[in-house]
Amino acid sequence: MVTVREETRKGPWTEQEDLQLVCTVRLFGERRWDFIAKVSGLNRTGKSCRLRWVNYLHPGLKRGRMSPHEERLILELHARWGNRWSRIARRLPGRTDNEIKNYWRTHMRKKAQERKGNMSLSSSSSSSSLTYQSCYPDTPSIIGTEGQELHGGSGCITSILKGTPPDMDGYPMDQIWMEIEAPEAGFDGGKDHACSSLSGPPPPCTAWDYYCPPEACWKMDDEIKMAPHFGYSEGVGPCF
DNA sequence: AATCGCCTCAACCGCTATACC
DNA sequence: CGGTATAGCGGTTGAGGCGAT
Numbered sequence: 001m002v003t004v005r006e007e008t009r010k011g012p013w014t015e016q017e018d019l020q021l022v023c024t025v026r027l028f029g030e031r032r033w034d035f036i037a038k039v040s041g042l043n044r045t046g047k048s049c050r051l052r053w054v055n056y057l058h059p060g061l062k063r064g065r066m067s068p069h070e071e072r073l074i075l076e077l078h079a080r081w082g083n084r085w086s087r088i089a090r091r092l093p094g095r096t097d098n099e100i101k102n103y104w105r106t107h108m109r110k111k112a113q114e115r116k117g118n119m120s121l122s123s124s125s126s127s128s129s130l131t132y133q134s135c136y137p138d139t140p141s142i143i144g145t146e147g148q149e150l151h152g153g154s155g156c157i158t159s160i161l162k163g164t165p166p167d168m169d170g171y172p173m174d175q176i177w178m179e180i181e182a183p184e185a186g187f188d189g190g191k192d193h194a195c196s197s198l199s200g201p202p203p204p205c206t207a208w209d210y211y212c213p214p215e216a217c218w219k220m221d222d223e224i225k226m227a228p229h230f231g232y233s234e235g236v237g238p239c240f
Numbered sequence: 241a242a243t244c245g246c247c248t249c250a251a252c253c254g255c256t257a258t259a260c261c
Numbered sequence: 262c263g264g265t266a267t268a269g270c271g272g273t274t275g276a277g278g279c280g281a282t
Contacts, residue, residue, distance in 0.1 A: 012250070012276085034267070050268075051251065086270055097270075102249055 009043040013052055017042055021049055022057055055098045062094030066103055074100060 013021075024040035030053065033046030042049065055061075066074070070092055077088040085097035085104075092100065 010252075032267080045252095046267080047253090047269095048251075054269090055250070083271065098250075101271075106248060 008045055008048075010048070013056075017044070018052070018057055021052060025053055025057075051098075055096045058096075060094055061096065066095075066107075070095065071107075074104065078104065 009017075020040045020042055021036070024036050024042075028036055028039070030050075033050040035046070037044050037046040037049045040049070044052075073092060074088060077091055081087055083101075085101045089095050089097040089100050
């Protein structure tokens with residue numbers, strides 16, 4: 001009878017939602033998104049939470065225009081791997097697959113098409129890679145070196161953020177998991193408790209200002225070994 | 241000043257891969 | 262080994278912003 005069963009929220013995220021999500025992720029780490037969605041008090045799906053985190057709230061995200069270097073890198077990597085956006089993204093610290101995907105769609109494809117139009121002759125095989133490669137004939141073989149080169153690219157928010165590095169991998173949260181497994185055990189509403197401090201005085205800036213993301217986060221790669229550190233270990237952060 | 245069209249980007253959807261039981 | 266749950270990926274869509282007319 002009571003079946004309150006609120007509908008899952010969709011659409012743009014509010015700042016408050018961001019904060020709730022950030023706090024919850026800080027607590028539990030970047031996994032069990034369904035669970036995070038539940039305990040955060042957000043009426044979102046785990047999938048949605050993950051996406052929001054990965055594409056917008058994740059520490060270390062660069063924002064703003066792609067540098068020429070990144071642009072070339074995208075071209076190069078796309079030529080090599082095709083639409084493997086996530087894979088390409090791993091080569092571009094601070095950039096998300098979604099961002100790269102969008103960027104490609106808007107900028108590069110257009111360029112490629114323009115180029116294609118110009119040189120409508122020749123190249124009957126219309127593999128996209130062929131086309132955009134020709135946009136940057138001078139593209140050096142950068143694959144393999146970008147790991148270092150892109151590090152600390154200008155504009156990385158890491159330069160202005162301070163805080164506790166999030167955990168990406170070995171995350172000793174078992175205990176907390178056990179504690180939290182009892183849903184109503186106090187966290188219901190990360191919004192009301194865990195993040196209570198946020199509802200009072202104005203937050204520092206945006207949700208991600210709570211983070212100090214090591215750029216190492218973005219070195220997770222098939223080939224590049226991830227730095228074997230960063231965990232929540234000490235100090236969970238300003239939310240608590 | 242108002243309208244239109246284009247561009248950008250955040251977010252959703254569906255599918256696949258992987259992990260876990 | 263099979264089934265289920267969870268995470269991740271790539272494609273697509275739609276709202277909002279911005280410049281051109």
